[in-house]
Amino acid sequence: MKFKVKHSSDFARCSSLELRRGSIQTPAFMPVGTNGTVKGLSVDDLKETGSEIILGNTYHLMLRPGDENIKKLGGLHKFMNWNNPILTDSGGFQVWSLGELVKISEEGVRFSSPYDGKKIFMTPENSINIQENLGSDIVMMFDECTDYPSTFENAKSSMELSMRWAARCKKAHKTDSALFGIVQGGMYTDLREQSLMELLEIETDGIALGGLSVGESKEEKLEILAFMSEKLPIEKPRYLMGVGRPEDIVEAVRYGIDMFDCVLPTRNARNGQLFTSEGVLNIRNAPYKMSDNPIDKNCYCKVCKNYSRAYLNHLDRTNEMLGSMLSTYHNIFYYQSLMKDIRNAIKNNIFAKFLKDFYNSRNLDMPEGPI
């Protein structure tokens, strides 16, 4: 893996990240392909939207069809016909989301498959092994996501467990995939710093921020981001996991984040929520029934070029699959256009202006922050 910062504007930066299956430009958004498919999009669609890397879910794929099966079938890339980079999560977050159904010990986590009840014991070592079976280009370390809210003591012991697991992940990682560590520590900046220092000691190719977007306020999240922006090493890619809305992404880029993933553009598309240059539009609303306008007059995607809001409203009302397909395409295209605009603004040294325009066009107040 090679990472090169090409342009920067205060903390914000525009970089290239070279992985074994090709290069990606950052800041980058990774659409989520839970079951070996980004819901509603063909791989050609994905490429058309400008997506250069996608995320695969270890937890879902290990259960169905199984990572060993995917390995036998030639790996996840071949299986789903996507020959560009894939980042896989570690499965830790999904297991953590099972809540009471999970038993966590020093060794790992024990839970039952929701599909066949089979007992599964997942350890840092087999999370890495599963991700390598899938053929991941960026392997994420297996961690425990800290609860929100959490006392200092609980956040500390949870983070320390994640760091012991991180050392085991490093040892288990054998291939030429990139390996990213995950900073935990809840809302406590000194724990976040301790976690980062331990990961730098262990030496990982990239650094992710975990345990954000789990219920904390926007102010708490920005406080952690602001703190981390001063501490993160410049030479490693930074990934803010599970974030978020366009305004969350823009804010995080301002604090130096390079990579993002989120189910919002895909999931919301299936619920009729469309992202536009003027904010979110709910296509189910009655006024769109007879609107001959495109979703977003400022968007150049094939959906906005060829279809009216009235048609999308109709497809939604009649529960037609094409509605989800076109809405998802538009939303991912919108996210990727936003990332491209961000990269161009940093490259051309007009990121401050970009920020101002972004907030103005959405009638949002721009938060205090760098730049």
Added chain:
Amino acid sequence: MKFKVKHSSDFARCSSLELRRGSIQTPAFMPVGTNGTVKGLSVDDLKETGSEIILGNTYHLMLRPGDENIKKLGGLHKFMNWNNPILTDSGGFQVWSLGELVKISEEGVRFSSPYDGKKIFMTPENSINIQENLGSDIVMMFDECTDYPSTFENAKSSMELSMRWAARCKKAHKTDSALFGIVQGGMYTDLREQSLMELLEIETDGIALGGLSVGESKEEKLEILAFMSEKLPIEKPRYLMGVGRPEDIVEAVRYGIDMFDCVLPTRNARNGQLFTSEGVLNIRNAPYKMSDNPIDKNCYCKVCKNYSRAYLNHLDRTNEMLGSMLSTYHNIFYYQSLMKDIRNAIKNNIFAKFLKDFYNSRNLDMPEGPI
């Protein structure tokens, strides 16, 4: 409308049908686009499969979003971004399918919208008007589908009602769209002949056979087809409504049919049933879970080129939209390839060999018949 028979082989023929939005080659298969979309396919997909004309459902579109609304939005072609020919059915068959909920009189049919309970009175005149509002290229006459089974008396009075309606449709038809009449008469050949003679008197651009695929045996259907093949005028296109399986289409072409529509390739795709050169394959079956083979080794579609049976099995098991999208693409591609093979065989005067190979590869007995 211009129709030209270019090649023939006994009753089977290969023709071109020139409509106001472009020409189509026959024998042709028309994918069904119930709600202004062929379920699971983009219009680009549809074109890639070789589809030159699609079917729109008057009944569904008049209820949602409403034909007047579609007219205001620029017509069905613009609404759904399909600029090639569209045939619309008359709505009669769907209304007839409502069964007891419908009240039929000389004037027309009365029923309630299943969406909002609104009382609707549909007449031959407004069926034509609705189809013209949609902007149909081939308008179908409004008829009553004869029940199966039916006594001679009932079949006769039903057919005679349809013929009186046909005369009213002809009068109501004002645009340069093509107008097709529908032969009824149930399983009674003399009623079928009487119906045809009346339609020829009325003068319609094409002739459809209705009331088949409503529960009758294969033998009964072939008897009607064989009888009609001797009676139908050579110079008009012939459309067998709602048929069918690949073997039904091949048989009907043998008896001189030019046009087909059916929900089988689209509906069955969503249920995991895939059409192949060796017969039907159910992708849900366990043996496909680990199969690295394509759906059909003899198919050149992008699904067969890029994906394994294992992947499609996985998408079906995880209920992923992409499973329906890829399966529908393959099935429509398969149907259109079959139509192309049929046309080429007739063109090259090897239709007899085509028939033999078709039945052999599927381990089916070839029925007696022409050629």
